[in-house]
Amino acid sequence: xxxxxxxxxxxxxxxxxxxxxxxxxxxxxxxxxxxxxxxxxxxxxxxxxxxxxxxxxxxxxxxxxxxxxxxxxxxxxxxxxxxxxxxxxxxxxxxxxxxxxxxxxxxxxxxxxxxxxxxxxxxxxxxxxxxxxxxxxxxxxxxxxxxxxxxxxxxxxxxxx
Amino acid sequence: xxxxxxxxxxxxxxxxxxxxxxxxxxxxxxxxxxxxxxxxxxxxxxxxxxxxxxxxxxxxxxxxxxxxxxxxxxxxxxxxxxxxxxxxxxxxxxxxxxxxxxxxxxxxxxxxxxxxxxxxxxxxxxxxxxxxxxxxxxxxxxxxxxxxxxxxxxxxxxxxxxxxxxxxxxxxxxxxxxxxxxxxxxxxxxxxxxxxxxxxxxxxxxxxxxxxxxxxxxxxxxxxxxxxxxxxxxxxxxxxxxxxxxxxxxxxxxxxxxxxxxxxxxxxxxxxxxxxxxxxxxxxxxxxxxxxxxxxxxxxxxxxxxxxxxxxxxxxxxxxxxxxxxxxxxxxxxxxxxxxxxxxxxxxxxxxxxxxxxxxxxxxxxxxxxxxxxxxxxxxxxxxxxxxxxxxxxxxxxxxxxxxxxxxxxxxxxxxxxxxxxxxxxxxxxxxxxxxxxxxxxxxxxxxxxxxxxxxxxxxxxxxxxxxxxxxxxxxxxxxxxxxxxxxxxxxxxxxxxxxxxxxxxxxxxxxxxxxxxxxxxxxxxxxxxxxxxxxxxxxxxxxxxxxxxxxxxxxxxxxxxxxxxxxxxxxxxxxxxxxxxxxxxxxxxxxxxxxxxxxxxxxxxxxxxxxxxxxxxxxxxxxxxxxxxxxxxxxxxxxxxxxxxxxxxxxxxxxxxxxxxxxxxxxxxxxxxxxxxxxxxxxxxxxxxxxxxxxxxxxxxxxxxxxxxxxxxxxxxxxxxxxxxxxxxxxxxxxxxxxxxxxxxxxxxxxxxxxxxxxxx
Numbered sequence: 007x008x009x010x011x012x013x014x015x016x017x018x019x020x021x022x023x024x025x026x027x028x029x030x031x032x033x034x035x036x037x038x039x040x041x042x043x044x045x046x047x048x049x050x051x052x053x054x055x056x057x058x059x060x061x062x063x064x065x066x067x068x069x070x071x072x073x074x075x076x077x078x079x080x081x082x083x084x085x086x087x088x089x090x091x092x093x094x095x096x097x098x099x100x101x102x103x104x105x106x107x108x109x110x111x112x113x114x115x116x117x118x119x120x121x122x123x124x125x126x127x128x129x130x131x132x133x134x135x136x137x138x139x140x141x142x143x144x145x146x147x148x149x150x151x152x153x154x155x156x157x158x159x160x161x162x163x164x165x166x167x
Numbered sequence: 168x169x170x171x172x173x174x175x176x177x178x179x180x181x182x183x184x185x186x187x188x189x190x191x192x193x194x195x196x197x198x199x200x201x202x203x204x205x206x207x208x209x210x211x212x213x214x215x216x217x218x219x220x221x222x223x224x225x226x227x228x229x230x231x232x233x234x235x236x237x238x239x240x241x242x243x244x245x246x247x248x249x250x251x252x253x254x255x256x257x258x259x260x261x262x263x264x265x266x267x268x269x270x271x272x273x274x275x276x277x278x279x280x281x282x283x284x285x286x287x288x289x290x291x292x293x294x295x296x297x298x299x300x301x302x303x304x305x306x307x308x309x310x311x312x313x314x315x316x317x318x319x320x321x322x323x324x325x326x327x328x329x330x331x332x333x334x335x336x337x338x339x340x341x342x343x344x345x346x347x348x349x350x351x352x353x354x355x356x357x358x359x360x361x362x363x364x365x366x367x368x369x370x371x372x373x374x375x376x377x378x379x380x381x382x383x384x385x386x387x388x389x390x391x392x393x394x395x396x397x398x399x400x401x402x403x404x405x406x407x408x409x410x411x412x413x414x415x416x417x418x419x420x421x422x423x424x425x426x427x428x429x430x431x432x433x434x435x436x437x438x439x440x441x442x443x444x445x446x447x448x449x450x451x452x453x454x455x456x457x458x459x460x461x462x463x464x465x466x467x468x469x470x471x472x473x474x475x476x477x478x479x480x481x482x483x484x485x486x487x488x489x490x491x492x493x494x495x496x497x498x499x500x501x502x503x504x505x506x507x508x509x510x511x512x513x514x515x516x517x518x519x520x521x522x523x524x525x526x527x528x529x530x531x532x533x534x535x536x537x538x539x540x541x542x543x544x545x546x547x548x549x550x551x552x553x554x555x556x557x558x559x560x561x562x563x564x565x566x567x568x569x570x571x572x573x574x575x576x577x578x579x580x581x582x583x584x585x586x587x588x589x590x591x592x593x594x595x596x597x598x599x600x601x602x603x604x605x606x607x608x609x610x611x612x613x614x615x616x617x618x619x620x621x622x623x624x625x626x627x628x629x630x631x632x633x634x635x636x637x638x639x640x641x642x643x644x645x646x647x648x649x650x651x652x653x654x655x656x657x658x659x660x661x662x663x664x665x666x667x668x669x670x671x672x673x674x675x676x677x678x679x680x681x682x683x684x685x686x687x688x689x690x691x692x693x694x695x696x697x698x699x700x701x702x703x704x705x706x707x708x709x710x711x712x713x714x715x716x717x718x719x720x721x722x723x724x725x726x727x728x729x730x731x732x733x734x735x736x737x738x739x740x741x742x743x744x745x746x747x748x749x750x751x752x753x754x755x756x757x758x759x760x761x762x763x764x765x766x767x768x769x770x771x772x773x774x775x776x777x778x779x780x781x782x783x784x785x786x787x788x789x790x791x792x793x794x795x796x797x798x799x800x801x802x803x804x805x806x807x808x809x810x811x812x813x814x815x816x817x818x819x820x821x822x823x824x825x826x827x828x829x830x831x832x833x834x835x836x837x838x839x840x841x842x843x844x845x846x847x848x849x850x851x852x853x854x855x856x857x858x859x860x861x862x863x864x865x866x867x868x869x870x871x872x873x874x875x876x877x878x879x880x881x882x883x884x885x886x887x888x889x890x891x892x893x894x895x896x897x898x899x900x901x902x903x904x905x906x907x908x909x910x911x912x913x914x915x916x917x918x919x920x921x922x923x924x925x926x927x928x929x
Binding site: 036038039041042043044045046048049051078079080082083088092093095096097099100101102103104105106107108111129130131133134136137138139140141142143144145146147 | 174176177179180181182183184185186187188189190192193195361362363364365366412413414415417443445446659660661662817818820821824825826827828829851852853857858859860861863866868
């Protein structure tokens with residue numbers, strides 16, 4: 007089978023076996039921020055953005071992403087810069103082992119893109135699909151909350167990282 | 168102090184938040200073989216026949232292994248020091264299976280799908296044997312789970328007793344007889360799973376010199392090297408174990424779980440091999456917390472001072488005995504290191520059953536100790552008419568006290584004398600009392616459907632295994648006064664690499680950015696027993712401190728030589744003398760490399776300790792019980808910890824914040840039910856429910872720091888202590904709310920509701 011879609015800002019064409027999941031495809035392309043944790047859409051470690059919504063890549067068959075826009079965490083930073091959500095996770099100490107962190111950052115980004123006021127229950131809802139066994143979610147929630155404030159400030163100042 | 172006690176950013180933090188490829192599986196290997204295990208579908212059986220011909224013939228299958236491919240050799244999968252304190256009762260593959268999930272065979276194939284397909288083509292004929300699922304029954308049954316006489320270290324195979332423990336100080340029976348009050352209670356703690364989000368994953372290949380490289384998600388790289396060498400009968404020197412970043416371990420990765428399988432595949436085929444557990448395999452075929460049935464008897468005099476503690480433990484080991492003896496020992500050690508009593512006694516049996524295997528899980532045996540102990544203390548306080556906090560304050564060990572259990576009960580042998588040099592448990596209790604609004608919540612009578620209550624519990628842990636755990640460090644200087652710190656210590660996601668860098672930076676008087684840490688690679692770093700028993704900050708941290716001091720001494724010596732003045736001293740990052748001559752660290756290193764008195768400035772050190780100072784914790788839980796449904800919701804947890812001098816406050820907080828929901832899971836949400844054939848029913852995160860962001864109560868985390876004279880800069884451990892007290896704090900709060908004492912975890916709403924109805928609380 008082959009499918010065309012946008013991956014991290016570039017149009018890609020892929021040949022794959024039927025039944026291949028998006029998680030398998032992305033990891034085979036060495037996009038390793040997409041983690042494997044459960045295969046059942048329960049842990050959120052494989053979270054990616056599909057048309058700006060956070061989804062579990064292990065539940066999505068590649069042939070269904072035709073024409074869609076997929077983003078992984080790799081597109082959020084390069085060797086010089088980081089996205090402000092990454093910065094906030096770093097400063098709050100929200101990454102402990104760091105395995106669930108890419109998924110959490112994308113979940114917060116998806117929440118931000120939805121627009122509207124972001125409060126603690128909202129951040130907890132956004133992170134509810136991302137299981138973390140290390141942090142008790144305290145610092146990720148803090149990072150999520152400071153992210154929304156920081157991003158508003160930055161956007162008001164006319165820039166984003 | 169410039170660096171210790173400050174919030175240094177994680178040295179691996181940027182890589183983690185960027186999602187960089189830092190974990191074991193984030194690597195591409197050519198010609199990779201995928202390994203899958205055929206697990207036993209039955210709980211107890213002999214393998215009469217096993218036919219792999221069809222599997223072997225499947226295109227893409229490279230090799231199939233059964234017990235016939237390995238000579239009988241018994242070992243333990245417990246990643247512990249040598250000689251291991253537990254029984255050697257396991258083969259890489261055996262002709263008998265002992266639980267649903269036991270290994271029957273394993274397959275290596277070109278793709279995961281082919282490997283899975285091949286498993287279905289293996290024909291196994293089982294002769295099923297009667298099963299033992301109950302610990303008490305197992306001790307009196309004719310059924311013997313481990314009968315082979317070649318196995319060693321089993322306490323009493325004919326009664327299925329893997330390990331036994333007994334010790335007494337004073338005369339417990341006599342003391343209890345003459346005590347004013349005696350309280351007795353039997354409690355049980357369940358199977359729970361570590362549930363690190365990264366499953367067990369191991370990759371192996373042969374390097375250009377035909378040496379075996381094992382890249383694995385482990386807490387114990389040096390034990391992996393030793394045990395794989397032993398099991399596959401190859402020299403230790405032919406193996407290199409690399410531990411990259413770890414996606415959580417919590418004790419589950421203190422186990423040689425799969426490394427020997429992929430290693431066998433690579434040695435046989437010459438090709439790289441990979442194994443990764445599915446979430447279901449994590450739950451039924453990895454390791455679990457040992458369930459324990461614990462009976463305490465507590466004696467008090469008329470002044471509510473403890474006179475005697477009598478402790479009986481029945482530990483369910485599951486089908487094999489890794490950690491069987493030591494988990495039970497820790498239950499006893501920690502229970503008997505909290506409160507002072509003249510007479511103490513412990514009697515324990517670790518018993519085999521045809522259930523999944525117990526292992527190491529954060530807290531080790533301590534959560535199994537503190538749930539019963541702290542529940543019974545609560546009951547005692549009520550009966551004796553004293554505030555539960557006051558009762559604890561009266562009886563806890565104080566600074567200068569001898570803790571006698573430490574000497575008679577060590578790591579599978581006699582221990583070492585122990586004096587308590589530091590404790591702020593009183594401050595923990597007093598601070599927690601204030602922060603939790605104890606007085607008000609305790610006295611508010613509940614009414615209506617939702618009833619609130621508050622409970623308290625205290626706990627201790629250790630800092631490394633005394634007389635056994637050893638860590639070593641090597642530090643070398645570079646021209647820009649940066650330093651490479653190489654440690655065997657294993658950062659399992661806690662941030663210990665950062666804490667160790669902080670210790671080195673503090674000694675050397677440089678910023679943390681100047682310390683480049685490389686850890687846990689058996690070729691490149693010195694030895695360390697590994698990340699378990701809350702040892703890294705205390706043991707490995709002391710090794711780093713000593714190595715850095717040695718390095719600093721060499722900087723000073725070189726500086727004096729270069730200045731030509733033996734009276735010069737270190738001042739910041741310079742060596743200066745009274746005549747006003749000075750030379751910077753950079754110049755000392757540059758000259759030492761290239762022009763004068765040439766040598767490498769470096770330091771090495773090892774550290775082992777006969778002390779294992781306990782960190783302490785007081786936890787206050789506020790709960791709400793729905794009297795219509797029997798469900799318990801935790802509203803707020805106040806957790807105050809004495810972990811000695813904190814190295815990195817944010818990371819230490821993170822340890823406490825993460826330990827609490829694991830404990831709440833054991834109390835409330837993590838269920839491991841088995842059917843009557845011994846099959847685990849909850850095989851995914853949907854049914855095995857670990858705390859989510861929305862489940863979390865409000866957490867108030869504080870520290871009441873003591874200064875531990877034997878620790879690096881006064882530090883004690885912090886990793887395991889938070890997991891011990893929340894469960895009894897919750898059940899004590901439930902009692903406060905509705906008057907029902909929970910004696911068996913997890914709390915089942917239907918049982919709570921039944922008990923409330925019987926009590927007339929509803």
